[in-house]
Amino acid sequence: MESDEEDAPPELVVAEGENETDEGAARVPITIVTGYLGAGKTTLLHYILTAEHGKKIAVIMNEFGDSLDIEKSLTVNKDGESVEEWLEVGNGCICCSVKDTGVNAIESLMAKKGKFDYILLETTGLADPGNLAPLFWVDEGLASTIYLDGVVTLVDAKNILRSLDDPAGRIDGHDEDHGHGPVMTTAHVQVSHADVIVINKADLVDEHEIQRVRDRVQSINGLAKVHVTRQSVVPQLEGFLLDLHAYDGVEELEQTGKGHSHLDGTISTVSIALPVLSTDGVAEVDKWLRSVLWENELPGDDEAHEARFEMHRLKGRLRLDSGHEKMIQGVRDVFDIFDRSSPWPDSDVRNIRNIGIIAHVDAGKTTTTERMLYYAGATRYLGNITHGNTVTDFLPLERQRGITIQSAVVTLHWPVVADCPPAESPKSINLIDTPGHTDFAFEVYRAVAELDGAVAILDSTRGVEANTERVWALARQYDVPALFYLNKHDMEGASMKLCVQEMASLLGTFPLVLQIPWWEREAFVGHVDVVREVGIKYSSTGKPSMTGKDKLPPELRDELKKARAHLIDMLAENDEELLEEFSTDENVSMGSIKRSVRKLTLSAKGRFSPVFCGASSVNMGVQPLLDGVGDYLPSPADRPGLEVQLASGTGVLTDLIEGDVSFKGRECRERPFSGIGHVFKVVDDPQRGMICFVRVYYGSLSLREMWNTRLQKSERPLNIMQIFADKNTEIPLLSAGHIGALTGLKFARTGDTLISFAGKTVPESFRDVRIKPPEIPPAVAFISLTPYTKTATDQLQDALSRLSRVDPSLRHHYDQDKGQFILSGLGTMHLEIARGTLKDFYRIKGQDVLIGDIEVEYAETVVEPSGPHHEHCNRVLNSKAGQAGCTVEVFPLEDDDRNVLGSDACFEHNGNIIAISILPGLPAATAPKVSRNATKLLDPATLQQQLLNGATAGLARGPSRRAAPVRKCLVRMTLDPARGDVHATSTPGHVQWAAQHAVRAAVARARGGLLEPFMRVVARLPEAAAAATQHDLTARRGGQVLEVRNLADDVYSAAGAAGAGAGPWGAEGVDLERVYAPPDPYASVHSLRDAPKTGGRTRWVEIVARVPLKDMLLYDEQLRELTGGRKNLTMEPDTLELVTGQRLKALESAM
Template sequence: MRTTTSQDRQSVNPLAAVRNLGILAHVDAGKTTVTERILFLAGSTHKRGEVHEGTTVTDFDPQERERGITIFAAAVSCDWAGHRINLIDTPGHVDFADEVERSLRVLDGAVAVFDAVAGVEPQSESVWRQADRHGVPRLAFVNKLDRTGADLDTAVASIRERLGTVPLVVQLPIGQEEGFTGVVDLVRPRALRWPGGQGTLTEGPVPEELRAEAELRRRLLVEAVSELDPVALEEFCATGTLTGDTLAAALREVTRTGAGVVVLCGSAYRNRGIEPLLDAVVDYLPSPLDVPPVRGTSVRGTSVGGPVAVAMAAEVCERPADPAAPFAALVFKVQAAPTGRLTVLRVYSGTVRKGEVVVDVAAGRTERIARILRVQADRHFEVERAVAGDIVAVVGPKAARAGATLCAPSAPLLLEPPTVADPVVSVAVEARRSTDTERLVAALARLAEEDPSLVVRGDAETGQTLLSGMGELHLEVAVEKIRRAQGLEVTVGRPQVAYRETPTRPVTGLVYRHVKQDGGAGQFAQVVLDVAPLVPGEGGAAEFVFGSAVIGGRVPQEYVRAVAAGCRDALLDGPLGGHPVTGVRVTLTDGATHVKDSSEQAFRTAGRLALREALRAGAMVLLEPMTEVTVTVPEDAVGGVLGDLAARRARITGQTSRGGTAQVTAVVPLAELFGYATRLRGRTQGRGTFTGRPAGYAPVPSGSAVAARAR
């Protein structure tokens, strides 16, 4: 028997009428336009915002409006059919993938927007994989059906082939390209049209010329759904078809489990297809009650004022989406605003009111909630409380960062924070006037606090301040934000990529003895290490795996942990050029202690120095970050583009042609892509574009100029 849906419980629990969803897509697929139309139709705005006019609600930052792209994830809320929809418009550019990652961590569902001409593009595939990792149910919206070359079936085929999911198409377009005026609803057969330019919806019978095709497509939809849902299969076997209610319920269950994805279509710019999309959000995406309870580490005995490491005991537990449960929320965004420092969070359980004290579990400190704000992009509306299922901003916490858990002091719970990708590009930044140096340092600190994917560090050799991020555009936006917000004149160096080092051969039985006597307490530690390259997939996503094979208690457990910490210290700077070391498996096989002089510090030092010695003997190789690029150019420019890519050490992985344009995919070293956008426009008279996404690391050719520079 099917479990009770949120619609069934809506009259009992108001959380059933809440939807927390994100809009995901490749850059220029139309995410922000879809969001603007949703807000307009739901009555949250009184005028349709346009990206090209710089009048959108969610792209409110001046840089977003100037560049015409989404840079920062923006939260908005609206009401539709008795439901509250908390919506996050996420960036589509690969440089801002960390904003998407943090947003997906707190969402219950998502709408993935695809271009009807291009289908699944590189970044839309990347964000789809991110949603897979978080288990976020999705709907697919094929946008821009009014464009020349738009084809729903081709876009759906790319969803099936590139995303590995089962697309369940619930609409049939009425008209093609410029003639696209509406859709046929296959769930409850009817025609939905938006005649004229104002996008006013009219409903009527299925057009006679489309009736046969609509019946065929509904039959295929019913068969596909029946294969995925046992309740639908039972009715299908008994009657040979499915009623509209049964089909809708089955589509909801299939969406919740991720067995398939409902596909809708339209043209957001022409105001066509948004109302059915909103209905699908309400009908198919889960409420906070429909997702599993949030899991975290329940920490007992924590001393407020110290880190969570001082806890006496910890156990994994669940918190239900219940306003009466103990309060627990996850911070996923911190931003500066005229009203003060805003901490944006998702409330998973319990209720928090203005003036209450909460605890930041990881930091072990208390914070007072001074104000609670309902967020509408750059506008905020004060409310008295926030309950489970809400996405709100709070004013008051002074130190909580993205990934922090805020919860009731009486029931501390530590939630898993979003993962943060390692930066791959760095630039040196300095104030043009020496008197502004302190202001620049403070501005960089605030910037890193708002965006965890930005890292600020000092270069010990040059004395420069380095700002590291996910790409050229990421760093360019960050520096420009400092210039505008702080009025600082900043000098920026040439971008440098983040190289890595890794061993290529094992070193076994390396013995290292650390002995130090300086008149006071001595230090003694002896370790024996086996060091080897990580086999691909051995450590999962880990870059370092440590293990102990010590027997007989020759090295106490607390010293084993100290050796592991020392090894991690050694990985910060490798022997080739001081770059971080990755892909290492270290096994502590033996050791020795001294009754008086052994300590955790001594074994940490021994672990660090021993691993450094092993790495120097392990035939290290330099790694550079790689990028998978997709270059779209006119067919007559393909030859020049291929030659240019070859000169950039690219490995061509594919080439297709369609409608007078060619699409080339290649894997290119990130260091070779600096300035590529300008070069590509010059070679193609401004008609060429490219997109990229991280493709891991690869060895730098030995003896190359790149290797010499990196060393």
């Protein structure tokens, strides 16, 4: 290279982004990528520069090393135009002798190209990253522009062991003190400085060799994360190679045993355990490090001599007696001790919003979520369902079908920092996009239980639909406040009046209209903010512009005045504080209105709901909706106390933590745990394995051991992550109020409670604390899977176990007689998705397993009483001899039998009621203790739980050839100590065995019957197709039509149906005459009492019917033919009905 070019900054490769400069943006992270010759850096950089990750990444490359092989024609996409941006790096290796030029390069980069999301700095294959890392970590000139994110080292799985032992790779200046033994090579230094080590080219060696490589590099560097890849392809960039925060935070550290000198005598990892320190103790640690690193002295060594070691990388965590923590970071002789910061933008729990998106299918949930992510700056492009590139619908089947299958979790922050008011921080919004299809109801059930608030989306062309009512009822069950977003106002036939009236009449919530649509010639162009009294109009690209109240069109200004008056009247009627302000000044302030709306939304248990409008697909109305989430939905601190289950009953979590709960007759005054979380979802990730999604309710969860209260065993996670749909960023801990994910838990599943405890073991008093798990709906359909070989059987068994752990509403069992597995689910689409997952994700091939068609899941029952039947167990179970017994009676379940559910000893499970009676005479607690388990058996709560477990197992399969689950039975169980049902040698396993076999025997002796699932069918279709559809449902399919409603008339006639009463609620619900709704553009009237005008629209009807599921499996396509495709069909399980007559004979003959 010419000498006059040595001071010229290297040019850059720019990947995937725009060249905007944002002076207010945060500092840019720089990652140093190093690796020995041939490790695969070139391939990795190719991947980063060409992958569609939506990030603006700059890459500084050397021209003397590996990157010469990269094509010189890499391009950047700018508004669809390919622009040549590639120039050779002009500086060569910038890591040592010319490191000042590297600083100039970064400064030049930021000045020329603007801010980037990330900067990658590649070194040569022979570079020492230890010379470069301190430069970017501590350089004052760069402190306001970039920061060191971490060092990533690639190693060649096939050749790294040879490189570590090759004397030719020795580094001068590192080994003067040795004189003998192993030498320090370039490979050693690159591994020792790494924060992430990528073992690449794993496809060239076997698993044994990979483990040898892993052990060797971890013996050199026990602090780094280790990943294994093939051809440098990583599952994600952020949290894997980028956004590491390796120099500004420290993850959970423990005293590892990875620094084994027998594996590598050159460099090893040393862990030092420190007690809790005082402030003076921190100063002593600082002094000790200065002595070791700067003065080459080991404190406590009387003989002064030059230290025979050097420090390459240092990380540490200091716990202080004040409760605070300090972090230590160091590289070579540079180190820093600093306060630990929260991994979240704002650790105040009041700035957290855990919300869900709930709606009917196709209402626009995922599209709205994509716009939220985009405007919050979490994505650089707008995902589109049609194009299959949405963030929350990340599964291939979701993108193929255009529907949400799983409840995807994403985290975003709003407003963006630049728009935050003074002294305020953005809200951390953990957002769950749930499915709308009824076949995936369990995804909604388990998500809603974890929410603090919800956004309910309505399709404004359809109003409240069948599944909307179901998810709204679920939100009410869990007391989750919600705001409503009326979407699709850009579509023909959109009606805010329809939606608002149906919210009141069908959902029973009073709509607080905070926005009214802005129409121009029947086209939706924006909305008017009733609270702020401004108009917001959107351009064709979705850019909003403000219009003051005085500049609005006269008719819109009048409507705004009317809407605001209605809103203030309703607030004043239900909020004394606002009433007092309104009585003294009719000009109520914007802040007072917002405070009052929030108060009613949070405290009225769903009686009031704020209403917003927009059109997400054309980018209208999403930013104000995000504002509404922060303004009107609750934080975790605003929610009522969480109910938890104890061995002795139930209690409130806050009472338990504060010591106000008694346990077995004594008060609990100890602080039992440092954190408690609830697993509400499990995902099988192809790279990380099982990922458990967790909501933390108290304290924090970190990388220490956790107690699983269901399994009664400890587990330790490998990683904790902040969630971004299918992308995740690792964080050191998960704090109260947040939703995150844990990897590495081998057994945890949906519904499990995890406790993080301070001592070595969890206190005995709190080993059984459980947050209530979600209820799993009964299955209605199944498929059979017949493996052909033993290998295929084992593979299928493993796949089904993993599938059921991910989705507990998918249940399976093995039929020994037929040699096949039966997989049961909640509907046809549910099973279609499961079948596709088995084929595509778990690689279950058709040549190995015969996958049957979807069939109806029938159930068995008893049609006459059976029993009493007594069963006694006297055998060896789990290597323990013991005895136990119980007596069982089984009855057909009648409606009146549900009255017994108020008793503590009665339980409902899968449509059965189980009543347990434990008679007096249990052995005293002071009786001779044969074993720890025997002592525990004497607790009535433990006996009751084991009897319940045995009963549910006994009802899982009936006695007929179908071996179908037993449903609609009343099971009475009696445990009589006087009869010998409890023995000194009894264990929980013996009690459960006796109960299970007693129930099975009692059911087998009864006269049985067959139950068939019926579905509640709701079909919305044009009035012209109503007669043919009703005839088809009743005459051809054996159904019963329950109701037919004319949708156009229903909403307006409902106003007269509600009786008047105190407040906005009449005797039958919301008084619709009190509800304000803005006029529609096609209506010629402006009063809710005027007759509706259809405006030439098709009149639609809603048919509600009960139909056997067997005749509805393929009905969606058949209804499409009847209606010409203009229909909306939903089905959900209704009841199980006894099959009789010719239908029973037909089913039996078909077996």
